[in-house]
Amino acid sequence: MAFQIINSIISWFLKKRKHQIELFLKYPIDVQNELLIKLLNTAKNTEFGKGNNFSTIKNHDDFTSNVPIQKYETFEPLIERCRKGEQNLFWPSEIKWFAKSSGTTNAKSKFIPVSDDALEYCHMKAGKDMLCNYINNNTNTQLFTGKGLRLGGSSEVYQDNGSHFGDLSAIIIENMPFWADFSSAPSQEVALMSDWETKMDAIIDETINENITSLAGVPSWMLVLLNRVLERTGKENILEVWPNLEVYFHGGVNFNPYREQYKKIIPKAAFKYYEIYNASEGFFAIQDRNNSKELLLMLDYGIFYEFIPMDEYAGESSTAIPLSKVKKGVNYAIIITTNAGLWRYLIGDTVKFTSLDPYRIKITGRTKHHINVFGEELIIENAEEALRLACEKTAATIKDYTVGPVFMEGKEKGGHEWIIEFNKKPDSMGYFSEILDNALKSINSDYEAKRYLNLTLMAPKIHLAKEDLFYSWLKKKKKLGGQHKVPRLSNSREFVEELLNL
Structure with a gap:
């Protein structure tokens, strides 16, 4: 009875936010323009604000004239x-938290500033909105009669020169409201463990006998955890362990390669999947409808958005457009200006708009993670849709993959070299390769043109990866855990060569 009352109270509290969401749905451009001016006024007396004439900026045109893309x-x-203690450099309030992010490929760590404003009005607000959308769409939910299992990255917080840095998940856990911590598992002590292997076992120990009603984490790592739960318990599927499980909130990587595997281990027709789009730099979009593959761009989190059409992309020299000028179906790089003091910051992600009223998007990949060695312009969205079709026709399922170029040598033509680790292999790799190649041709006209009569590109070369190859590769690089990802596409052979050597 007590859990039912808690469920009702928390559900009522979260539903109230729906009215504020409706405001930016109705007046999206006004909300964004007002936000830009508010951010500029807030930071006009910082070192960056004075150096870039914030006090003179009245609109987006002034903004682009005065502030360079970063x-x-x-x-x-x-x-x-700022990490060494200086303040009022790019944001007026004290910044003591930095989200450590190595990105997908950079060996060098990035330290993304996280202000108190960003914590409260972006990351925390988004967590509540994620639940708000789900509860409003599923009025009979029993989400808060149990606990949500959260799977973060390597979550140790380090102190350095008076500032703190660690995975974003660690920073959020450190600053969680009491009610969120009460309804989550594992405990803060376990969630903040730094050794990934030890943490996995500790999470299972803590949650195996709990009433888990939701999951949250990156699909690839959550799948590792769920499979270990099945190994430990000897059960056939996850519902035999947690019968009241009703939703999985996921983000970080494309879910399509993992969808069928989740359906297999969570065999429940009414089970819901909700995608989120967040990063160390901010929380950007949330799935706002059941069974949707689109994400609602959240416009009142203290983030002002700009976009660069990818066919005009030139890094920091690019010309960016505001939200009011975007079009459906165009691939854009995102630029953000945030309430943590990032100004016209290129985050490296690309999206397409699927709707302009309201503004809904789908993530298409990364500005760096594509292959365009031969003019084929292959992006992650193309690769993953082609893999989905190949798996569908061959009853295969994929665990991980990466693709790199085969460079032209002498009279030898170029091509793409794939390393794929399957959970379930196709009966014929030749047939799988043929379907993949044909799917890429049908999806990407540039790829099709380069493949015509093998003029520029030869047929893809596919290696069957040994079991746990990618896991071993990440472990060797000390990159096990929720926020680390396998690079999917690259213009370089670096990752392919390293994996082949393993």
Whole structure:
């Protein structure tokens, strides 16, 4: 009875936010324009604000004229000064938290500033909105009669020069409201463990006899955990362990390669999957409808958005457009200006708009993670849709993959080299390869043109990866855990060569 009352109270509290969401749905451009001016006024007396004439900026045109587009490397000197204790450099309130992010490929760590404003009005607000959307769409939910199992990354918080840095998940756990901590598992002590292997066992120990009603985490790592739960318990599926499980909130990587595997281990027709789009730099979008593959762009989290059409992309020299000028179906790189003091910051992600009223998006990949060695413009969205079709026709399921180029040598033509680790292999790799190749041709006209009569590109070369190859590769690099990802596409052979050597 007590859990039912708690469920009702928390559900009522979260539902109230729906009216505020409706405001930015109705007036999206007004909300964004007002936000830009508010951010500029807030930071006009910072070192960055004075240096870029914030006090004179009245609109988006002024903003683009005065403030250059930034990559992390450009902004890093200011961040490093802030980490060493200097304040009022790019945001007026004290910044003591930094989210450590190595990205997908960079060996060098990035330290993303996380202000109290960003924590409260972006990351925490988004967590509540994620639940708010789900509860409003599923009025009979029993989510809070049990606990949510959260799976973060390597979550140790380190102290350095008076500032703190660690995975974003650690920073959020450290700053969680009491009710969120009460309704979550594992305990804070376990969630903050740094050794991934030890943490997995500790999570299972703590949660195996709990009433788990929801899951939250990156699909690849959550799947590892769930399979270990089945190994430990000897059960056939996860519902035999947690019968009241009703939703999985996921993000970080494309879910399509993992969808069928989740359906197999969570065999429940009414089970819900809700996608989120967040990063160390901010929380950007949330699935707001049941069974949807689109994400609602959240416009009142203290983040002002700009976009660069990818066919005009030139890094920091690009020309960016505001939200009011975007079009459906165009691949855009995202630029963000945030309430943590990131100004016109290139986060490296690409999206397409699927709707302009309201503004809904789907994630298409990364500005760096594509293959365009031969003019084929292959992006992650293309690769994953082609893999989905190949798996569908061959009854295969994929655990992980990466793709790199085969460069032209002498009279030898170029191509793409794939390393794929299957959970369930296709009966014929030749047939799988043929379907994959044909699917890429049908999806991407540039790829099709380069493949025509093998003029530029030869047929894809596919290696069957040994079991746990990618896991071993990440472990060797000390990158096990929720926020680390396998690079999918690269213009370099670096990752393919390292994996082949393993």
